[in-house]
Amino acid sequence: MPKNAFDITRISVFAAVCIALNVGLNKVAVVLGLPVFMDTVGTILSAALVPPIFSVLIGIVSNLLGGVITHPAIPFYAGTQVVIALMAVYSYRKGWFRRLPSALGVGLAIGIVSAIVSAPITVVMFGGITAPGATAINLDRGAVRHLDRLKRGQGNRRCGRLAAAHAAARTNEAPSGQLT
Amino acid sequence: VTVCNQRHVDGLAALVATAASLCALLILGSAFAVAGYTVLLALSLLVWTGNARIGWVIVKWVLPFAVPLLLVHGVLNAGFPADRWYFGFLPLREAGLRYGATVSLHVALLATVAAYWMNTRRDDVVDDLVSLRLPLWFILFCSQGIAIGASVERRISKVYVAQRARGIRTGPSFWARVQAFPSVLIPAVVSTLLEAEARVPALVSRGFGCARLAPLPGRRKPLENRLWALAPVVLLVAVLLSQEWA
Numbered sequence: 001m002p003k004n005a006f007d008i009t010r011i012s013v014f015a016a017v018c019i020a021l022n023v024g025l026n027k028v029a030v031v032l033g034l035p036v037f038m039d040t041v042g043t044i045l046s047a048a049l050v051p052p053i054f055s056v057l058i059g060i061v062s063n064l065l066g067g068v069i070t071h072p073a074i075p076f077y078a079g080t081q082v083v084i085a086l087m088a089v090y091s092y093r094k095g096w097f098r099r100l101p102s103a104l105g106v107g108l109a110i111g112i113v114s115a116i117v118s119a120p121i122t123v124v125m126f127g128g129i130t131a132p133g134a135t136a137i138n139l140d141r142g143a144v145r146h147l148d149r150l151k152r153g154q155g156n157r158r159c160g161r162l163a164a165a166h167a168a169a170r171t172n173e174a175p176s177g178q179l180t
Numbered sequence: 181v182t183v184c185n186q187r188h189v190d191g192l193a194a195l196v197a198t199a200a201s202l203c204a205l206l207i208l209g210s211a212f213a214v215a216g217y218t219v220l221l222a223l224s225l226l227v228w229t230g231n232a233r234i235g236w237v238i239v240k241w242v243l244p245f246a247v248p249l250l251l252v253h254g255v256l257n258a259g260f261p262a263d264r265w266y267f268g269f270l271p272l273r274e275a276g277l278r279y280g281a282t283v284s285l286h287v288a289l290l291a292t293v294a295a296y297w298m299n300t301r302r303d304d305v306v307d308d309l310v311s312l313r314l315p316l317w318f319i320l321f322c323s324q325g326i327a328i329g330a331s332v333e334r335r336i337s338k339v340y341v342a343q344r345a346r347g348i349r350t351g352p353s354f355w356a357r358v359q360a361f362p363s364v365l366i367p368a369v370v371s372t373l374l375e376a377e378a379r380v381p382a383l384v385s386r387g388f389g390c391a392r393l394a395p396l397p398g399r400r401k402p403l404e405n406r407l408w409a410l411a412p413v414v415l416l417v418a419v420l421l422s423q424e425w426a
Contacts, residue, residue: 005390010380012317016324017376021369023325024332028365031340032350032357041369057321065325068297072241072290127283129248 014049015058018042022062023069039066039074040084044110047088048097055085076125080117084110187229191308193409194296197221200412201293207420211282217419218289224411225295234295241291246284253280302326316392324379328372336368343367 021042029036042062046055059081067075087110096102122128201221208214226235253260253276260276306323343363344350350360 005388006380006384008317009320009383009388012320013324013376013379013383015317015321017328017372019321019325020328020332021372023329024336025365025368027333027336028340028361028368031336032361032364034357034361038365045369061321061325065322065329067290068294069329072294073245073287075290125283126245126287127249127253127280129245129252129283 011050011054015046015054018046018049018055018058019062019065021045022058023065026070039063039070040081040110040114043081043085044088046085047092052085052089055089056082059085073126076121077118079121080114083117084114087113188301188304189225189228189296189299190406190409191300191305192406193411194293194300194305195308196409197296197412198293200416201289204416204419205286205289207416208423210423211278211285213419213423214282214285214289216422217416218285218292220415220419221289221412222292222295224415225292225299228408229299231299234299237298238288238291238295241294242284242288245287246280249280249284250277251280253277313392320388328376331375332368332372335371336364339367339371340364 019042022039023042025038025041028034029038039062040059043055043059046058050058060078063075063078063081067073087106091097091106096106201217204214204217208217222235222238226232254273255271255276257273257276260273260279262271263274264272266272302323306319309319309322340350343360348360348363349356350364351357
């Protein structure tokens with residue numbers, strides 16, 4: 001914990017700036033029309049600027065603020081931000097951000113781990129739907145599964161497929177698990 | 181959403197609404213009870229603020245979730261049994277529709293809570309944090325985070341316009357937008373960090389961090405604001421009781 005007034009103020013201001021970057025950098029994606037969220041730049045940057053406990057707090061508070069500013073579903077992903085903060089702190093301490101290849105590797109690892117952490121939240125809390133990009137993927141996957149299901153009892157011809165799909169549907173096949 | 185003449189929500193009310201709504205998500209069993217509580221909560225906010233646009237914002241937040249949820253689980257998700265088939269290939273899964281509606285209601289409840297927070301005044305929330313005797317760094321953390329967040333957004337717009345004026349291509353192709361990405365991102369991040377560097381000595385020179393903060397004496401809120409903060413709890417209890425009687 002910080003000891004004197006200058007340290008308290010310095011850490012608090014830099015932590016606030018990291019929160020602001022998490023919340024505000026979404027605007028870059030908006031003005032350029034890019035499909036990215038940019039809501040963890042501040043968290044990763046905070047690994048180098050403030051003590052580790054503040055990095056975790058930055059992740060949690062910026063998700064809570066994002067729930068008010070961006071979308072009310074965002075606070076539920078605070079756990080993802082905590083994991084990203086811990087990974088960023090560990091990587092920074094190991095010096096993996098000093099070289100581009102290792103930094104890219106860390107970025108990739110953070111991306112994979114955060115997806116693994118976020119997926120159960122999306123399924124449990126929001127029925128597998130997220131706004132906006134992932135929803136399209138879910139819809140696409142759902143449609144593919146639905147078409148596969150239609151194709152299962154088919155003949156070779158197109159009209160035969162529909163007839164077979166109809167028949168397969170009428171027999172009400174065993175459900176194949178919840179869509180994620 | 182907020183407009184100048186409207187009544188603002190007390191920070192305490194937003195906090196109570198958040199706590200009551202989280203309890204509602206845990207306690208309320210049926211979808212009808214969740215729907216009833218959400219509608220009452222949203223109506224109380226609309227009546228208090230007198231701003232009908234809040235309702236539209238809640239709908240705007242919920243629709244992108246509700247429509248795909250109903251479509252995916254009510255039609256596509258083979259995890260739910262098909263009850264009816266239309267045109268021979270379009271199924272209707274009633275269990276899926278119920279599940280989608282329940283999740284959509286949860287999102288609507290969260291959107292209503294977010295609407296409460298959107299209609300608080302930042303200074304009021306900071307006063308409430310101070311009166312709760314929270315640590316100084318935490319108060320600065322939250323208040324400055326909101327304040328700088330807004331300035332970061334303004335700065336990004338300025339950087340974007342400036343870079344376009346310098347001739348950097350920012351579209352229309354996807355590749356051009358990707359190439360323009362660092363030229364907008366890096367100046368925005370660097371200038372925000374430089375501003376933070378300047379903000380620290382400015383705050384310290386004003387004596388920040390040397391003493392505990394105290395709420396300003398002239399900013400006491402009227403009693404009706406404080407009593408109104410209990411409205412979400414009253415609504416939750418009412419819905420729970422009606423659920424018991426039903």
